[in-house]
Amino acid sequence: MPLFALFLVSLLLPRSFSDSNSMIVTYGKPINYTASYSHTSTTWEECVGACYQSLSCVLAHTPESPINCKLFDVNKVFEVEKLESSSESLVAFKAINSGNTCPTGDNPPTFGNSRNQGTASNQIANYTYDIDYSVDETWQLSYTAIPVCPNGWTQFVRPSTNWCIQVIGGPDVTYTQSQALTNCENLESTLTGLETIAERDFVANTAIVLLGEDYPEHAGFWVSGTRKPECYADGWESISYCTGTNLQQFDFTDGYLTNYAGYTWDYRQPDRNLNGPWANCIQIWMRNQAKFPQYNYTLFANGNADDAVCDVVDYQSYHLRGFACGKIPEVPVGAI
Numbered sequence: 001m002p003l004f005a006l007f008l009v010s011l012l013l014p015r016s017f018s019d020s021n022s023m024i025v026t027y028g029k030p031i032n033y034t035a036s037y038s039h040t041s042t043t044w045e046e047c048v049g050a051c052y053q054s055l056s057c058v059l060a061h062t063p064e065s066p067i068n069c070k071l072f073d074v075n076k077v078f079e080v081e082k083l084e085s086s087s088e089s090l091v092a093f094k095a096i097n098s099g100n101t102c103p104t105g106d107n108p109p110t111f112g113n114s115r116n117q118g119t120a121s122n123q124i125a126n127y128t129y130d131i132d133y134s135v136d137e138t139w140q141l142s143y144t145a146i147p148v149c150p151n152g153w154t155q156f157v158r159p160s161t162n163w164c165i166q167v168i169g170g171p172d173v174t175y176t177q178s179q180a181l182t183n184c185e186n187l188e189s190t191l192t193g194l195e196t197i198a199e200r201d202f203v204a205n206t207a208i209v210l211l212g213e214d215y216p217e218h219a220g221f222w223v224s225g226t227r228k229p230e231c232y233a234d235g236w237e238s239i240s241y242c243t244g245t246n247l248q249q250f251d252f253t254d255g256y257l258t259n260y261a262g263y264t265w266d267y268r269q270p271d272r273n274l275n276g277p278w279a280n281c282i283q284i285w286m287r288n289q290a291k292f293p294q295y296n297y298t299l300f301a302n303g304n305a306d307d308a309v310c311d312v313v314d315y316q317s318y319h320l321r322g323f324a325c326g327k328i329p330e331v332p333v334g335a336i
């Protein structure tokens with residue numbers, strides 16, 4: 001009957017990434033790894049505690065005597081051989097211990113040979129990992145980097161995914177909608193939709209900063225939305241979703257848009273600009289409140305949507321000065 005020296009270290013020490021990990025101790029030794037480092041510990045408990053406290057460490061290992069503490073970081077150790085107590089070779093896995101009791105079952109940390117998991121992070125990425133026990137009496141560790149918004153992009157939470165938004169523009173530049181879309185595509189993104197008021201406000205507030213406090217005119221920034229062809233072809237008035245403020249009258253290049261709550265129409269919009277060229281694309285408004293105190297900013301809030309002429313950048317007293325791009329988070333370069 002093999003003896004498992006098992007204990008869970010629930011050291012209540014400050015941790016920043018995840019507090020749900022524990023250290024789970026058993027007999028074994030790492031047999032596939034690309035790097036390890038020594039930690040000066042006089043006891044096994046110290047060695048295990050050092051791994052627990054290090055955000056990047058996923059495994060600690062030492063012979064029982066003398067103690068020679070080696071720590072293994074996330075994405076550096078892949079396989080650990082299970083050994084008997086007679087080996088006097090200790091390992092401690094960092095793994096999730098949901099619940100406050102000691103789990104039971106063979107082969108900790110994969111109690112009863114079911115998958116356990118952990119979280120860790122290094123300079124490149126945050127990771128989750130699986131620990132699986134296989135018939136050849138080894139544990140396998142496999143890592144998944146958590147996707148993030150790259151620098152320059154701000155993350156928002158949507159029902160189906162997280163979403164990254166970047167706003168581009170300025171007081172001296174103009175873009176048609178197709179130029180804006182091409183710029184987004186060059187950043188491996190598309191024009192963003194406005195899923196929530198928080199997304200709208202972020203785009204509007206960032207656009208106002210880009211325009212500068214002395215910006216003297218009205219400005220539009222492109223967001224996702226192009227009127228469906230049947231909603232401006234003859235007879236569109238008889239198609240119910242084409243009428244009024246229905247957002248269904250537009251197609252969206254933003255494929256992760258599930259809600260239109262961030263599209264708040266400006267007063268009496270969308271109006272299709274029926275007296276001039278058709279206005280089939282969606283922009284949002286930025287007006288410098290200090291320059292235009294006469295506007296009622298309840299009805300004409302910055303960030304309100306309007307249908308604008310897709311390929312015109314200057315129209316009467318306003319200009320299309322920018323756009324907002326969106327994309328899903330990415331696995332950081334250099335992670336796996």
Ligand SMILES: *[C@@H]1O[C@H](CO)[C@@H](O)[C@H](O)[C@H]1NC(C)=O
Nearest residue numbers: 031032033077078079141142
């Ligand atoms: C070590 O683990 C890596 C990652 O799982 C794997 O690609 C590689 O084949 C393994 N090497 C050996 C010798 O098993």
Ligand SMILES: *[C@@H]1O[C@H](CO)[C@@H](O)[C@H](O)[C@H]1NC(C)=O
Nearest residue numbers: 017121122123124125126148
């Ligand atoms: C890991 O996650 C933490 C907390 O969410 C975050 O502050 C940190 O920037 C992330 N690190 C990387 C490299 O993505």
Ligand SMILES: *[C@@H]1O[C@H](CO)[C@@H](O)[C@H](O)[C@H]1NC(C)=O
Nearest residue numbers: 267294295296297298299300
């Ligand atoms: C601005 O518009 C809102 C909404 O119609 C209205 O309640 C408010 O009285 C208006 N404010 C001014 C100063 O006209």
